[in-house]
Amino acid sequence: MAIRERKARTGTIPDGGMADIAFLLLIFFLVTTTIDMDKGLGIILPAEGQELEINKKNILNCLISASGAVLLGGEPVELKNLSRRVQEKLRENDKLIVSVKAHEKAQYDVYIQVLDQLKLAKATRISIAETE
Amino acid sequence: MKFRRKSGVESKISTSSMPDIIFMLLIFFMVTTVLREYSGLPVSLPKAERIEKLESKRHTSDIWVSKDGLISIEDKLFSNDDVRHVMYEKRASDPQLTVSLKADQAARMEIISGIHNELRKADALKLNYSTKVKAPN
Numbered sequence: 001m002a003i004r005e006r007k008a009r010t011g012t013i014p015d016g017g018m019a020d021i022a023f024l025l026l027i028f029f030l031v032t033t034t035i036d037m038d039k040g041l042g043i044i045l046p047a048e049g050q051e052l053e054i055n056k057k058n059i060l061n062c063l064i065s066a067s068g069a070v071l072l073g074g075e076p077v078e079l080k081n082l083s084r085r086v087q088e089k090l091r092e093n094d095k096l097i098v099s100v101k102a103h104e105k106a107q108y109d110v111y112i113q114v115l116d117q118l119k120l121a122k123a124t125r126i127s128i129a130e131t132e
Numbered sequence: 133m134k135f136r137r138k139s140g141v142e143s144k145i146s147t148s149s150m151p152d153i154i155f156m157l158l159i160f161f162m163v164t165t166v167l168r169e170y171s172g173l174p175v176s177l178p179k180a181e182r183i184e185k186l187e188s189k190r191h192t193s194d195i196w197v198s199k200d201g202l203i204s205i206e207d208k209l210f211s212n213d214d215v216r217h218v219m220y221e222k223r224a225s226d227p228q229l230t231v232s233l234k235a236d237q238a239a240r241m242e243i244i245s246g247i248h249n250e251l252r253k254a255d256a257l258k259l260n261y262s263t264k265v266k267a268p269n
Contacts, residue, residue, distance in 0.1 A: 019147065022154035029158065033165045038186040038232050040262040048252045064241070104242035108197075108235050111244065112178040112261055119182035130245055 041115050043126070058095045060086070064114060066105035079113050086121035101129035170207045172196040178237035179266035186260055191228040193219070194262075197235035201243050212246045219254035230258040 062082075063071040070077050077085055090096055098118055102111050118126055173196040186192050195215070196204040203210050205218050223229050231251060235244060251259060 015151070018151040019154055022151045022158060026154055026158045026161070029161055029165075033161075038189070038192060038260070038262055039183045039265065040186070040232065040260040041180055041182065042184050042230075042258070042260045045248060045252050045257040045259055047255065047257060102241040102245070104240065104245070106241040107237065108239040108241060108244055109178045109237035111241055112180055112237070112263060115261070116180035116182050116263075116266075128245075128248060130249070 041112065041119065043115070043128070045128070054097060058093065058097055060089055060096050060098045062098055062100045062114060062118075064100070064102040064106045064110055066103040068107055068110045070110070070114060079110070079117065082114065082117040083121040086118060086123055090121065090123060096123070097125040097127055098123045099127040099129050170194065172207070172234060173198040173202060173204045173236075175199070175234055175236040176238075177234060177262055177264045180261075180263040181266050183263055183265060184260075186230060186232060188228075191226055192230050192232050192260075193222050193256075194232045194234055195247065197233065197239050197243055197247070199236035199238040201240065203243070203247070212243070212250060215247060215250040216254045219251060219256045223254055223256040229256055230260055231256050232260045232262050234262040 060073055061071075062073075065071070070079060070082060072082065072085055073089070086098060100111070100114060100118070115126070172194060175196060175198055194205070196202075198204075203212060203215060205215070210218060219231065233244075233247065248259075251257065
């Protein structure tokens with residue numbers, strides 16, 4: 001039996017494409033991660049047991065009925081006109097606090113739209129009254 | 133004029149550490165991205181214009197409210213009276229906590245105001261009503 005001479009072979013893994021592979025991975029992760037930023041209407045709730053007495057003159061009641069109608073200071077208002085009406089009232093009295101009170105069967109959607117309109121009118125003092 | 137002899141030094145930017153740099157970037161992005169942890173309840177959020185972004189996802193805790201009145205925190209259902217205990221613990225471990233309320237637009241206000249009261253009792257006062265963006269008309 002003939003003994004073959006062993007060939008000395010050196011094997012190296014080519015690492016020239018390594019950077020490309022890493023780049024590909026990087027781009028893959030960048031594309032697939034969806035950054036779903038949460039957006040919404042921010043509000044600060046009053047602390048427990050922190051009830052203030054406020055002069056009746058400085059309160060503007062905004063009531064939401066079960067059917068979704070909005071009453072501003074006793075008169076019915078359409079949702080899209082709400083911010084304008086509140087702005088008018090704010091111009092008369094800048095110490096005005098808008099008190100939002102919703103019926104317990106009212107829809108959340110209407111409530112959010114009312115809050116949105118109030119924010120649009122730049123009413124910074126918004127009070128969320130408890131539903132009875 | 134004297135001509136200088138070209139030096140035989142080759143100037144090349146070394147690319148052998150390129151993969152390391154890219155891997156570092158990759159690991160950095162993987163660590164910093166916070167994946168969505170909880171699936172929540174199926175809700176269709178209301179739309180609003182005057183929205184603000186939540187500052188940080190790390191200091192945010194979600195409460196889902198479906199239109200049937202189910203309340204879910206971290207994929208567990210709670211009754212209205214238990215929200216207080218859960219949120220109190222969260223608030224105690226993270227003073228900067230913002231509560232993101234993801235309520236269905238057809239939810240009833242009695243549930244929402246119930247959650248208001250619970251959050252006030254838990255001293256978690258920073259609330260954000262999660263909404264979708266409505267194009268201003």
